[in-house]
Amino acid sequence: MRVFSSLKTGFSRSLRSWKDVLIVWFILFILVSVFMYPFRTSLGSAFGTSMITEKLATGFDIEAFADLGSTLKTLLSFLTSGFMILYLTGFITNAFLSGGLFNSVGKESIKFSSREFFMAGSKNFWSFLVISLILTLIMGFLSGIFILIPVSIISFSETVSEKNAYIIVFSAVAVFLAIIPVILLVADYARAWKTVNENDSCFRALGFGFSQAFRNFKSSYILMLFLILAQIALGIMIMLILPGWKPVTGSGVFLLLIISQLMFYFRLLLKTWRYASVTSHLENTSARKNENL
Amino acid sequence: MERKSAFILGLFFIINTLHGQIINKVPLSERITGYKINVKLDTEAKTVSGKMEAFWVNKSNDTVSDIRMHLYMNAFRSNRTTYYEELGESPGENESDLGWTEIKSIGDKNGHDLIPRMTYISPDDGNKSDKTVVRVLLPKPAKPGDTVLVKIDFETKLPSRIRRTGYSGDYYFVAQWFPKFGVYEPAGMRYATSGGWNCHQFHATSEFYSDHSVYDVTVSLPVNYITGSGGVLISETVDGSLKTQLFRAEDIVDFAWTAWPGYAVFKDKWKNTDITLLTSKDRINQVERQFTAVKYALEYLDQNVGPYPWTHLTFVDPPSIGAGAGGMEYTTLFTSESSFLMPSFFYMPEMVTVHEFGHAYFMGILASNEFEEPWLDEGVNSFWEARIMDHFYGNSYGRVNHPLLRISDAAAMRLPYVRSQARQEVSNAEYSWNYPKETYSMMSYFKTATWLYTMMGIIGEETTNDIFREYYRKWAFKHPSGKDFVSVANEVVRREHGEQFGPDMNWFFDQTLYGTGICDYKVEGIYNHKYLKTQGKAESDETTEPAGYNTDSLYFSSVGLERTGEIMLPVDVLVHFTDGEEVHERWNGKARYKEFNYTGNREIEWVKIDPEFKIRMDVNYNNNSMTMTPQKASLNRLVNKISAFIQFCLSIILL
Numbered sequence: 001m002r003v004f005s006s007l008k009t010g011f012s013r014s015l016r017s018w019k020d021v022l023i024v025w026f027i028l029f030i031l032v033s034v035f036m037y038p039f040r041t042s043l044g045s046a047f048g049t050s051m052i053t054e055k056l057a058t059g060f061d062i063e064a065f066a067d068l069g070s071t072l073k074t075l076l077s078f079l080t081s082g083f084m085i086l087y088l089t090g091f092i093t094n095a096f097l098s099g100g101l102f103n104s105v106g107k108e109s110i111k112f113s114s115r116e117f118f119m120a121g122s123k124n125f126w127s128f129l130v131i132s133l134i135l136t137l138i139m140g141f142l143s144g145i146f147i148l149i150p151v152s153i154i155s156f157s158e159t160v161s162e163k164n165a166y167i168i169v170f171s172a173v174a175v176f177l178a179i180i181p182v183i184l185l186v187a188d189y190a191r192a193w194k195t196v197n198e199n200d201s202c203f204r205a206l207g208f209g210f211s212q213a214f215r216n217f218k219s220s221y222i223l224m225l226f227l228i229l230a231q232i233a234l235g236i237m238i239m240l241i242l243p244g245w246k247p248v249t250g251s252g253v254f255l256l257l258i259i260s261q262l263m264f265y266f267r268l269l270l271k272t273w274r275y276a277s278v279t280s281h282l283e284n285t286s287a288r289k290n291e292n293l
Numbered sequence: 294m295e296r297k298s299a300f301i302l303g304l305f306f307i308i309n310t311l312h313g314q315i316i317n318k319v320p321l322s323e324r325i326t327g328y329k330i331n332v333k334l335d336t337e338a339k340t341v342s343g344k345m346e347a348f349w350v351n352k353s354n355d356t357v358s359d360i361r362m363h364l365y366m367n368a369f370r371s372n373r374t375t376y377y378e379e380l381g382e383s384p385g386e387n388e389s390d391l392g393w394t395e396i397k398s399i400g401d402k403n404g405h406d407l408i409p410r411m412t413y414i415s416p417d418d419g420n421k422s423d424k425t426v427v428r429v430l431l432p433k434p435a436k437p438g439d440t441v442l443v444k445i446d447f448e449t450k451l452p453s454r455i456r457r458t459g460y461s462g463d464y465y466f467v468a469q470w471f472p473k474f475g476v477y478e479p480a481g482m483r484y485a486t487s488g489g490w491n492c493h494q495f496h497a498t499s500e501f502y503s504d505h506s507v508y509d510v511t512v513s514l515p516v517n518y519i520t521g522s523g524g525v526l527i528s529e530t531v532d533g534s535l536k537t538q539l540f541r542a543e544d545i546v547d548f549a550w551t552a553w554p555g556y557a558v559f560k561d562k563w564k565n566t567d568i569t570l571l572t573s574k575d576r577i578n579q580v581e582r583q584f585t586a587v588k589y590a591l592e593y594l595d596q597n598v599g600p601y602p603w604t605h606l607t608f609v610d611p612p613s614i615g616a617g618a619g620g621m622e623y624t625t626l627f628t629s630e631s632s633f634l635m636p637s638f639f640y641m642p643e644m645v646t647v648h649e650f651g652h653a654y655f656m657g658i659l660a661s662n663e664f665e666e667p668w669l670d671e672g673v674n675s676f677w678e679a680r681i682m683d684h685f686y687g688n689s690y691g692r693v694n695h696p697l698l699r700i701s702d703a704a705a706m707r708l709p710y711v712r713s714q715a716r717q718e719v720s721n722a723e724y725s726w727n728y729p730k731e732t733y734s735m736m737s738y739f740k741t742a743t744w745l746y747t748m749m750g751i752i753g754e755e756t757t758n759d760i761f762r763e764y765y766r767k768w769a770f771k772h773p774s775g776k777d778f779v780s781v782a783n784e785v786v787r788r789e790h791g792e793q794f795g796p797d798m799n800w801f802f803d804q805t806l807y808g809t810g811i812c813d814y815k816v817e818g819i820y821n822h823k824y825l826k827t828q829g830k831a832e833s834d835e836t837t838e839p840a841g842y843n844t845d846s847l848y849f850s851s852v853g854l855e856r857t858g859e860i861m862l863p864v865d866v867l868v869h870f871t872d873g874e875e876v877h878e879r880w881n882g883k884a885r886y887k888e889f890n891y892t893g894n895r896e897i898e899w900v901k902i903d904p905e906f907k908i909r910m911d912v913n914y915n916n917n918s919m920t921m922t923p924q925k926a927s928l929n930r931l932v933n934k935i936s937a938f939i940q941f942c943l944s945i946i947l948l
Contacts (some may be wrong), residue, residue, distance in 0.1 A: 040932045044925060044928050051899055051918035054926035062700050066708050067915045083939065085944070094947040133948045159462070160634045162613045163575040187948045235941075242937060243697050246930065249503045260937035292774055 002284055003223045010105070010239055011279025014269055019105040019112040021272050024097045025265045030093060031089060033175075035082050039075065046071045069228035095132050098275070099124030102195040105276035119194070127194050135187045136237050139180070146176040181224040186214040188278035195279075216285050223281055227274045237261050296879020320646065321602050322505030322770035325350050326474045332550060334467075335513040339389065339460050341470055341512075342448035351435040353479035358434040360441055361414075362427050363503075365392040365469035368495035369452040369459070373422035375415070379497035381725060382454055392452030392459060396427070396472060402442040405432045411685035417494045418728065425495040427472070445472055455617030457500075458549075465518075466611065466628070469500065471689045474607035476504055476662075476772065483662065483774040487740040491866035498733045499725035501544040501622075501656055501663040501670070503771050506782070512538045514552055516661055521558075521607045524552035542625060544602075544770060546660050549623040551609055563588045564595075567605050569704040572631075573612035579642060582612060586643035589685040590650045594677065595757045598654055599765035600730045606653070608646065620645050622652030628634055638695040640686050644702065648678040656798035658769050666775045667725045667733070673778075679703045679742055703909065706742040709735050711912040716740065722775065742910050744805035746813075750907025751801070751863060752794065760785045775806070788864035801862070810859025812910040814882065814902045816854035816919040822898035825847055850897040852919075854880065854887040860910065867904040870895040897921060 014021075046068050055061040065072055089144050103120030104112070118143055150172040154165045190209030194202060242260055248251050332343030351357050357369035369392030372383035384390050399407040405743055410430040415423045416519060435441050449470045452459040458468040475492025478485040485491075491502060506523060516536045524542030531537075543547055558579060559570045561584045570583055583923055586746075587608060593814070595601055601630075609628045611618045619630035627649035631642035635814035651674040661669040670761045682691035682702035715732045721741055728736055749757040764773065783797040824847040852868060866878040870893040891897065900918035903911065911917065 005632060028940060028943070032936050032943075036932060036936045036939070037933075040929070043932065047915065047923075047928065049919050049921075049923050051920050052915045053924060056931065059696070060698055060931070063704050063708065063914060066712055069712070069913070070458075079935075086939065087943065090943045090947055096942075098948075116335045135948060145520075161575055163574060165613070166633055178869045184948065191706075205348070206315045222334060238941070242934060248926050250926055253933060254924050256930060257933045260933060264937060264940050264944070267941060284686055 002281070003226070004221050004282055006277050006281035007226065007273075008225055009280040010273050010275075013105045013276035013280065016274040017101065017112070017272055017276070018269070019114075019116050019282050020104040021265065021268050022103055022112065022235070023117060024272075025261070025268050026030050027093060027097060027259065028264075031093060035086050039078060039082070040070075042075060042078070042186065046075065059246060063228075074282060087252060088270070089131065091136075092129065094123050095129035096121040098191060099128050099195070101272055101275055102279065104193050105272060106192075106195055110114070123198060126190070127205060128191055130191050130202045131187060131194070131206055131209075135183055139183050142179055142183075143176055146179070168181075181221055181228060182213055184228075184274070185220050185224050185278065186210050189213055189282055192275070192282050194278040210287070213280065216281070219285075220278075220281065223277060224274075227270070227277060230273070231267070231270050234267060238267075278290065315527070315541050316543045316604060317602070321354065323479075324507055326506040326543070327353055327508070328471070328473075328506060328548070329351070329509045329546075330471055330509040332471075332513070334512060334518075336463065336515055336518075339451050339453070340448055341467060341813065343446075345445045345447060347443055347445070347472075347474065349435075349441045349474050349477070351437055351439045351441070351477070354437050354476060354842060355477075355479055356434045357431075357477060358435050359428050359430050359490070360435075360443070361475040361490040361492035362467070362472045362474065362941050363425060363492065364394045364472055365425050365495040365496070365500060366392045366451075366458070366847070367424040368469075369393065369456075370424065371422060373420070373815055374425065374791070375418055375420045375423040375494045375726075376425070376497055378420070378869055380604040381809070385454060387453075390453045393424075394447055394449040394470070396831070397448060398443045399429065399443055399445040400486055400801060401432060401444075403432070404731055407432075408442070410594065415494055416492065417496070420494070423494050423513075425767075426475070447472060447743075453567070455615055457618060457621050459617065461614045462617040463554055465552045466549070466609075466610060466615055467551065468547070468618075468621065468623060470549075473503060475852050476502055478650065478772075483663075483772060484776075491662065491665075496664065496726045498737075499663040499667055499770065501546065501771075502665075503660070505514070505544045505546055505660065506548075507544070508540070508548040509541040510540045510542075510550070510551065511537060512540070517554045517572070517713075518552040519554060519556040519558060520550060520552045521556070521569060521609055523548050523607065523623050525605050530796065539844050545624040546596045546657060547623045549621075549626055550673050551626075552610075553612070553615070556880075558585070561588070563591050565604055566601060568590065569605070569607040571607070573633075574611040575612070576610055576631055578633070579610065579635060582642055583608070583629060583631065583646055584665050585933070586646040587650050587870070589643075590647040591682050592623070593681045593684060594651065594654055598761045599658070599769060601653065602658065602769075603653075606650075610642070616651060620649060622649045622656065624653050624657035627652065639693055639865060640682065640691065643686065644678065644692060647681050650672060650937070651681075654682070654765075659765065659771070660772050661774065662772065663725065665724050667721070667737035668721045668741040669775050669778060671737045672721070672739075675738045675742040676745040679706045679746075689810060703742075703746060707738050707909050708739075710739040712909075715913075717811060720809050721806045724763070740848055741806075743779070745910040747799060747805065747907070748782075748798075749861065750905075752790065753796075754888065756786060756789050758788065776830070779806070801850065804860045811912050812860035812908060813856070813858035813912050813916070814864055814908070815855045815857050815913075815916040816900055816902060817855045817886070817917055817923060819897050820851045821921070822849045823847070824892070846894050847892070848894070848896050849890070849892050850895075850898045851888050851890040852897060854889075856882060856885055856887075858912065862908055864903050864908055865905070868897055869899045869901075869902045872900045 052064045055064045064277060100117035101120035104117060150168055154160055154168055186209040189212040190205040193208045194205035247256050323507055326349050327568060327748050328347045330345045332341045334341050349360060368374045369384045379386060401407055407429050407660060412428050413424040414426050414428045455461050458466055473488045478491045479488045480486055515534050516531055516534055522540045523545055524540035525538045527541050529536060529538045555573060556571045559580050570580060583858045591601055603625050605625060607626045608633050611628055619628050622627045629642055629646040629649060635642055654672040656663060656670045663670045674870055679702035687694055689701050690699040692705045693700040712737045718729050718732055735903045760782045763785050764778055767781060768777060779802050786794055786798050861883045864882045866880055868876045876891055899916040903917055
């Protein structure tokens with residue numbers, strides 16, 4: 001029951017924060033555009049006035065791209081190195097923006113104020129950055145343990161049957177996927193707590209995140225699972241719409257841009273719902289604890 | 294004397310048996326060689342040992358003083374063999390890792406011990422450590438028409454890391470495992486100017502050139518093993534923990550077999566051919582895909598090249614522990630490659646099955662020399678593989694068919710060639726081991742398939758099929774060479790097209806097969822100039838517009854084309870005008886620059902060289918066209934999708 005209450009409160013709070021989400025969307029859009037604009041220009045000049053782009057009308061054509069030769073190599077290295085830079089920039093930006101979002105989905109926040117959003121972002125920046133960094137490293141470490149080690153063992157084994165090898169790998173991936181909600185809960189509890197307890201250190205926040213996640217494990221896990229499933233549902237919807245949609249006119253492509261960005265905005269709203277629900281759940285469980293005391 | 298007579302009688306019995314008909318109604322080949330082998334698989338020692346009786350008939354007019362045989366398992370004897378030197382690797386550190394064949398005794402029909410007359414030779418590279426070819430001096434030279442009979446006791450140790458052949462745990466794939474005759478080539482056969490043995494060492498990239506033979510192979514092995522081979526199972530007896538199986542194969546160039554307790558056996562039929570599939574029990578979900586693919590290949594090659602002449606076909610999908618045996622061909626036995634979880638949009642298992650089956654034709658029936666002309670084997674087969682895959686699985690997605698990525702098999706053949714930096718280092722007409730590093734596959738498989746597609750684009754699909762039908766008719770169960778193929782192509786093209794392509798097609802083969810040039814045609818530019826045509830008197834001064842000029846739209850338009858590569862091929866050119874009219878031009882493609890000029894009331898809007906992408910050797914399709922009104926919608930759509938994808942990825946991986 002507490003879970004649904006937290007989800008409900010979180011949902012209304014995330015809707016209330018739609019303007020904050022709009023800021024996040026805009027900043028991320030600009031960030032990605034700064035990276036993609038030169039790519040778009042380079043790709044355009046690589047194909048020039050060639051009509052080979054007709055082959056792209058029905059989808060990706062490997063020959064059209066492969067025939068770009070060394071230009072393709074340049075474009076690919078731009079994409080890969082660009083994505084790394086984008087990830088690092090996005091990591092830092094996200095630490096800032098999530099600070100603003102956690103503040104706006106908190107209990108006290110009622111009216112939208114961009115000043116307050118950015119102030120909260122800057123106030124929580126370093127703590128959120130450290131929390132994100134530590135939990136990302138933990139996630140990387142766990143993926144190594146749960147996925148790479150079983151895969152390496154199986155690849156050197158001559159006795160494990162193929163079916164069993166797949167079962168082992170899928171089980172390992174499943175265990176890893178089952179751990180992800182816990183990491184997310186720790187991250188969200190730590191950040192929600194830090195937003196309220198401004199003067200405490202990020203490591204205390206992290207400690208609180210772990211203790212809170214495991215103290216209310218069942219309800220917290222169900223809550224996070226539900227939120228993740230909602231995001232997966234949106235992901236499936238996006239996968240059904242975007243890849244197969246192949247407009248060939250300028251206006252059609254513009255519509256694609258609008259729809260894809262709208263979907264991305266929804267995706268950010270769902271993420272905000274996650275932040276808000278975990279914050280609300282934290283408030284509920286803390287209130288109950290106080291009542292018990 | 295009595296013993297000797299009995300021995301000769303016995304050998305005559307062997308020859309008679311091997312020449313007799315058990316599977317096919319009539320012999321398909323000359324049967325210059327034949328083998329009767331009786332061996333035991335020792336699953337503890339990992340050896341196959343026993344006796345072999347074999348014959349070679351001197352069909353030439355030469356008197357031949359020796360015989361030469363492959364002992365290809367010796368390629369796995371050490372890291373100093375030619376095979377491992379070419380690979381730059383090692384067979385392994387332990388004795389159990391190595392593979393070898395040891396001839397314990399060898400005698401002729403008169404009971405002479407031939408061991409003292411036996412020497413290991415290295416005709417290709419002089420490598421003293423390579424013992425993959427043995428020469429045996431005959432006590433009495435073989436005169437024309439003579440039959441040389443040899444009786445050999447041998448032991449073959451299988452290597453532990455399966456590379457085409459070997460064992461892994463209790464899995465066995467036994468290929469290149471017995472002493473096998475080379476091919477005696479009299480003067481005039483293929484490229485031979487004088488009679489001699491063509492018996493190459495075992496190389497990293499080639500291993501097939503043999504006469505079509507008859508095999509009677511008896512194998513004893515533990516009763517729990519399930520076997521498959523290139524022959525037909527004639528009989529099976531069980532004696533305690535061992536079973537003995539007799540296989541017979543007729544008119545094939547090599548005999549391989551496999552044994553594993555874990556095999557699941559499936560059977561199907563295509564026309565009169567019984568098809569057997571041996572696969573891992575984990576891959577039962579792939580069986581339907583495999584049978585469908587092999588039947589597609591049978592149907593297509595039967596229709597467009599020639600009939601599949603055997604009544605049996607066995608193929609193996611090795612389990613992951615025997616993956617090293619995957620993707621190999623032994624005529625009526627071949628190996629595929631798949632996996633328990635193979636996405637339905639990814640036609641890799643089908644592609645391997647179609648390709649390896651195709652070798653039953655290109656190497657099996659048309660027994661070319663893989664060592665000396667790998668293109669005639671792998672390249673021609675790759676061309677047919679791509680045609681079969683794209684025909685049955687989708688013209689644009691015969692390799693991968695996913696909404697996000699579609700790849701045709703023809704594209705998968707072309708790209709490794711056109712994108713290779715080494716595409717001009719060597720021509721197709723090269724011995725397999727002479728290809729510079731990492732160019733073998735690109736040249737022998739992909740370049741050949743690409744120029745064959747180009748040839749088909751020029752002469753048409755039906756003429757191409759007719760070339761292969763004629764090639765089959767003339768050379769089935771013989772040893773064709775590249776020049777024989779070219780000769781057939783010239784004959785068929787001339788018969789069907791007269792002088793349309795010149796007196797022969799040598800101009801094509803000289804550039805593509807024997808040349809190292811590249812093909813690249815390019816649209817240099819489109820020029821539309823408005824005609825300033827005077828009507829009557831025209832006056833002008835420096836301050837006013839010229840009076841009396843007609844401003845009607847009369848244009849002088851031209852397209853400039855350029856041949857930037859060395860290869861000269863006839864190409865189609867399609868010119869599109871602003872009023873919707875299209876003019877189809879034909880350019881012989883010889884000049885370095887070419888211009889087409891037009892005068893009319895419209896401008897040229899776009900131009901395409903080779904609009905149907907027939908010239909697949911063209912290394913850059915992107916410069917084959919030009920438009921005055923570029924459409925960027927597709928590119929923008931792609932960029933938008935990549936942007937959205939990156940945004941979603943970032944939002945997922947960032948906490």
